[in-house]
Amino acid sequence: MEHIIKVTKLTKVFDKTKVAVNEISFKVEKNIIFGLLGPNGSGKTTTQRMLTALLSPTSGQIMIEGTDYKHAGGKILQDIGYVPQKDALYNNLTVWENVDFFFSAYKYEGNRKDRIEEVLNKVDLLDNKNTLAKNLSGGMAKRLSIACAIVHKPKIIFFDEVTMGLDPVAREKIWRLTTELKEHATIVMTTHYMDEAEALCDQLLIMRDGKIIANGSPWEIIKHFDAKNLHDAMVNIKDENA
Amino acid sequence: MLKIAYFELKKLLRDRRWLALIILQPIILLFILGAATIHDPKNIKIAVFSQWKNEYSNQIIQNLQDEKDLKIEILTSEKLLKDGLDKNHYRGGIVIDIKKNESQINGDLLFISNSTVPEISSQAKLLALNSTKKTLADFAAKNLQAKITTQSQAQSKIIQSDLKSKIDTLETNLSKLSLPNEQLTALTKPLQGIEKINLNGFDNLAKPNQIKINESKNTTRKIRYFDFYASAVVMLLVLITCLNMSSASITQERIDGTFERFFVTPYTKTQMIMGKMLTFSVISLIIAFVTIGTLYYVFNASLGPLWLVILITYLTSLSAVAIGLLVSSFTHTIAESIQVSITIFFSCLILTQFIFQTETMHPILTKITWLVPFTYSMQALREVNLLNVGFMDVWQDIAILGGSVIVFISLAIVLLHRKAD
Numbered sequence: 001m002e003h004i005i006k007v008t009k010l011t012k013v014f015d016k017t018k019v020a021v022n023e024i025s026f027k028v029e030k031n032i033i034f035g036l037l038g039p040n041g042s043g044k045t046t047t048q049r050m051l052t053a054l055l056s057p058t059s060g061q062i063m064i065e066g067t068d069y070k071h072a073g074g075k076i077l078q079d080i081g082y083v084p085q086k087d088a089l090y091n092n093l094t095v096w097e098n099v100d101f102f103f104s105a106y107k108y109e110g111n112r113k114d115r116i117e118e119v120l121n122k123v124d125l126l127d128n129k130n131t132l133a134k135n136l137s138g139g140m141a142k143r144l145s146i147a148c149a150i151v152h153k154p155k156i157i158f159f160d161e162v163t164m165g166l167d168p169v170a171r172e173k174i175w176r177l178t179t180e181l182k183e184h185a186t187i188v189m190t191t192h193y194m195d196e197a198e199a200l201c202d203q204l205l206i207m208r209d210g211k212i213i214a215n216g217s218p219w220e221i222i223k224h225f226d227a228k229n230l231h232d233a234m235v236n237i238k239d240e241n242a
Numbered sequence: 243m244l245k246i247a248y249f250e251l252k253k254l255l256r257d258r259r260w261l262a263l264i265i266l267q268p269i270i271l272l273f274i275l276g277a278a279t280i281h282d283p284k285n286i287k288i289a290v291f292s293q294w295k296n297e298y299s300n301q302i303i304q305n306l307q308d309e310k311d312l313k314i315e316i317l318t319s320e321k322l323l324k325d326g327l328d329k330n331h332y333r334g335g336i337v338i339d340i341k342k343n344e345s346q347i348n349g350d351l352l353f354i355s356n357s358t359v360p361e362i363s364s365q366a367k368l369l370a371l372n373s374t375k376k377t378l379a380d381f382a383a384k385n386l387q388a389k390i391t392t393q394s395q396a397q398s399k400i401i402q403s404d405l406k407s408k409i410d411t412l413e414t415n416l417s418k419l420s421l422p423n424e425q426l427t428a429l430t431k432p433l434q435g436i437e438k439i440n441l442n443g444f445d446n447l448a449k450p451n452q453i454k455i456n457e458s459k460n461t462t463r464k465i466r467y468f469d470f471y472a473s474a475v476v477m478l479l480v481l482i483t484c485l486n487m488s489s490a491s492i493t494q495e496r497i498d499g500t501f502e503r504f505f506v507t508p509y510t511k512t513q514m515i516m517g518k519m520l521t522f523s524v525i526s527l528i529i530a531f532v533t534i535g536t537l538y539y540v541f542n543a544s545l546g547p548l549w550l551v552i553l554i555t556y557l558t559s560l561s562a563v564a565i566g567l568l569v570s571s572f573t574h575t576i577a578e579s580i581q582v583s584i585t586i587f588f589s590c591l592i593l594t595q596f597i598f599q600t601e602t603m604h605p606i607l608t609k610i611t612w613l614v615p616f617t618y619s620m621q622a623l624r625e626v627n628l629l630n631v632g633f634m635d636v637w638q639d640i641a642i643l644g645g646s647v648i649v650f651i652s653l654a655i656v657l658l659h660r661k662a663d
Contacts, residue, residue, distance in 0.1 A: 074508050086499035
């Protein structure tokens with residue numbers, strides 16, 4: 001079993017007193033969809049931000065493919081793709097230009113034009129390549145956001161509540177796309193939709209108050225909380241929390 | 243409506259950074275404004291060169307030095323004086339060419355105004371010429387008094403009425419010298435009671451000394467009122483346009499979320515700042531061309547060599563862009579960016595010697611004006627547009643402007659934090 005992410009005693013303290021993440025340790029296998037779940041304020045977003053190098057850990061270690069984040073500098077970012085909750089696109093650039101902008105950040109040996117075409121085709125936006133980002137629908141903008149994150153063929157893709165606010169059809173498209181991406185990359189996603197986590201994730205990490213309270217497959221977690229489904233399991237966790 | 247106002251107020255009061263800026267802005271600006279006009283103009287620098295060294299020129303210089311609001315610098319050549327004026331080292335210059343010929347003092351005195359700072363130069367002219375006229379009047383009076391004493395000692399026969407008419411002539415001539423009444427009375431006092439006096443040569447005695455006071459400017463260009471302000475307006479327009487354009491650029495990315503996304507790529511903060519700088523530098527060049535083109539073709543403003551004016555304007559705009567990016571690197575909302583930019587703009591308005599000159603400023607503020615790159619921009623533009631100067635005369639101002647771009651960009655890179663902790 002090969003692990004792409006290995007986190008050891010990861011801690012984040014804000015303003016010297018507020019412990020957001022408290023000595024958590026976990027491992028993520030290659031080419032799976034890893035779900036990071038928990039109620040609001042549980043520390044999952046802080047954890048994801050540390051994994052994407054947007055925050056520095058107070059202590060602990062993050063290893064990506066055996067390389068320590070601290071010593072890797074910016075090189076590690078070459079292997080990461082990030083789809084934020086907000087679309088975070090350049091509204092006055094076209095679909096193609098947005099993807100091209102992010103493509104330019106990375107070292108990529110293949111043909112630029114071919115790769116952008118391939119990615120736009122994958123997210124079903126090739127016909128809209130000349131449309132300005134500001135003119136896209138919510139679902140299309142989200143797919144463009146994914147295209148920007150995967151254009152350099154990252155090994156790990158972070159999804160931050162990507163289906164938030166999308167209609168069922170658009171969500172379905174994102175789910176299909178996420179499953180396809182798993183073939184070539186590891187997906188680390190946060191979501192508040194339990195049906196989504198149950199349907200997509202191979203492994204789940206549930207956090208509360210900065211600590212891990214459960215780690216396993218959706219089935220194992222449902223069983224652990226003696227619930228009918230993941231939604232009920234999460235409600236049980238929240239009730240305990242309250 | 244009251245509910246809306248109530249909640250609006252709550253929202254504003256909870257934005258502490260913005261609130262702090264709103265409160266600090268008028269305080270900062272008032273302090274700067276107060277320090278900029280702390281006293282009437284003083285220490286106005288005037289360069290003086292005398293063609294001849296004699297008691298008269300020495301006395302004129304001495305009296306100029308005694309004028310408390312003037313700061314006199316004595317130079318050894320007329321060329322040094324004119325160069326100093328062109329380089330804006332002095333608010334005015336005085337060339338003294340006075341000597342004594344037999345019993346008469348004659349010659350010329352020339353006051354050269356600095357065309358780049360007409361208001362303070364006028365003040366300097368007023369003080370310098372008043373002092374000089376008084377000195378010249380003293381010479382005339384002393385000269386006359388000495389002669390009159392000699393003549394009275396000779397005690398020739400004379401009719402009182404003739405003497406009276408001569409005294410009247412003397413008084414008329416003395417009045418042309420703008421002497422104060424007390425001094426005039428004191429001068430004519432020895433004549434009272436003299437009954438007989440030899441009038442031979444008295445006409446000559448009563449004539450004022452033959453000294454012409456001339457005035458000129460340190461430029462041969464025909465300068466209109468608009469031209470003086472045109473250079474300053476160019477600097478201010480470019481400053482506000484470029485500052486406005488760049489100061490919210492990174493802040494906007496923070497709001498859109500692209501800032502965060504950008505930093506999950508291998509792009510660095512130096513690349514972000516430099517990329518924006520390059521883009522804005524192209525736009526700045528367009529702004530420089532448009533501003534100068536409008537001034538030249540529409541307003542027919544007096545401009546120096548166009549390439550040099552555009553170069554200074556362009557560097558000014560780059561410096562403004564760099565400051566804007568610096569502002570954007572530490573502000574979190576558009577409202578904050580706007581507040582900081584407005585404070586910077588109004589501070590520059592006061593500190594760049596556009597409205598207030600260093601002569602009215604607190605000494606510390608005077609030093610601060612030289613830390614503002616736009617002071618050099620204003621100075622260089624005025625010199626190039628109003629005087630006959632070239633690149634070699636303003637290269638230091640240009641170098642400082644260029645240096646300021648590097649300093650502000652470096653600061654922006656240092657202050658920009660890619661991480662949110």
